[in-house]
Amino acid sequence: MSSNDEATAGTTGVVAARIPVNGTYNFRDAGGYPVPEGVVRRGKLFRSDGLARLGDEGRQTLRDLDVRVVIDLRDDFEVSVMPDDVDGLDLQRLHLPVFEGSGASQSTIGITLVGLYEKILLQHGDVIVTALREIADTGGEAVVVHCTAGKDRTGIVVALALLAVGVERELVVADYAATQANLHGPWLDGMIDLVRSHGVEVTPDLRIILGGSPPEALEEALDVVERRFGSVREYLLATGLDELELAKLRSVLVEPS
Template identity: 30%
Template sequence: MNDRVLVFEGIHNFRDYGGYAAADGRLRHGLLWRSGQHCDATPDDLAGVADLGISTVIDLRGDSERQLMPCLRHESFDGLVLFAPGETAGSELAPHEEAGRGITTADEARAAMTRLYENMPFRMVLVRSLTLYFEALATREGASLLHCLAGKDRTGLAAALLHRLLGVHEDDVMADYLLTNVAGNQKRRIAAAGASIRQRYGSQITDEAIETLMGVDAMYLDAATRSIHERYGSTERYAEEVLGVDATRRQALRQKLVN
């Protein structure tokens, strides 16, 4: 799985989420990229990203996040950056930051993250962002980059939805989601986030709680999936009724992304 990961200095969790076996073949490599924010990207990082030929960027962050941490782009980048205006996480904070409010221990952090995931698929600005994501994948040419702040929660949900709609085996869906926990320089990523979370909420938050907030757990994605199925019966029906991904759009996704 780590063969998928590109290690950059200032961009975390950068990886290819294509290549998995799907219902009608295999997802193409080199077309589907995901990551965290690019605000801290170095010139070498930007050059490495430019080499991937990305023509579409789908930014799942909210307005406040984009304003506070504007992503850097290589001077040669001439692609399209898509986002929905508003706050995709329900506040000005990323989900892992929002979950840090009022917690101290790892167990409390895990419970807070699970509660956030239960509602994440129905947050209206994120829904609009996901609608843009699926529209872009079905209609635009070239490679795409999907990212949020940490590249693990909103991005993880979006990638899992695409995988499921294209028939990727559930084991691979979860393996790709959990790859966040070992992708790239974990110590640097967690330390940077830990300083921000403690500055916002206080020093009482344990190291284990910070690691929990900055990681992913199967129970988080399971919580989102369970909420989707409770309301809509299936991922396919949710995608069609909420995100506009009907049978025609699913076929377009297969034609673009599966060989």
């Protein structure tokens, strides 16, 4: 298997291969990671870039995966321009915009990737909590969390879901970092062309915002959370989840050993 399809995550787990869903570049299963007394269930929590170009083939793959819930973290404008191509599927659509604009648009105001993640975590934690609550409320039905790239907004939500149920930080960071290889090539080239068409200079920093997922970006953001709250669990409790909801999230996502 090529390095674009599978990435080693430390010594105790492997980042799941990209699932070839038509019209996507970064659709992956977030399951399979070990946790104390169990493992994250496969086929229950998926992460993806945009779902606007699924077509018949992509929609059939979502049926085959038995996806019943789609959580879209994009803003209203992004949804209006590139709506999810899921009509005709028996699933629930939940729109939970993290903030106004994409990660790329945030870079135009001089924000770095780490700054963007801190903004999501410290200013928009209510959306993260709502997303995790919705995942817990699926009752074990398969859910896809996505934004435009499946990298920043999706990356933070999925990372906190995995950390909340006990996945080691090293594995969570590796899961996040696997996105960069998936976006490299046609997806990133198309995004760069789009940005340039609006008269924006594509600097090295902007390239990272558009398609990069360096491990240190998530590491630094998690360090901020741990310094301020003590742990991700305490952050989630302070931001609105309660102990029962955290237990429910674990019961949905974790297969006991």
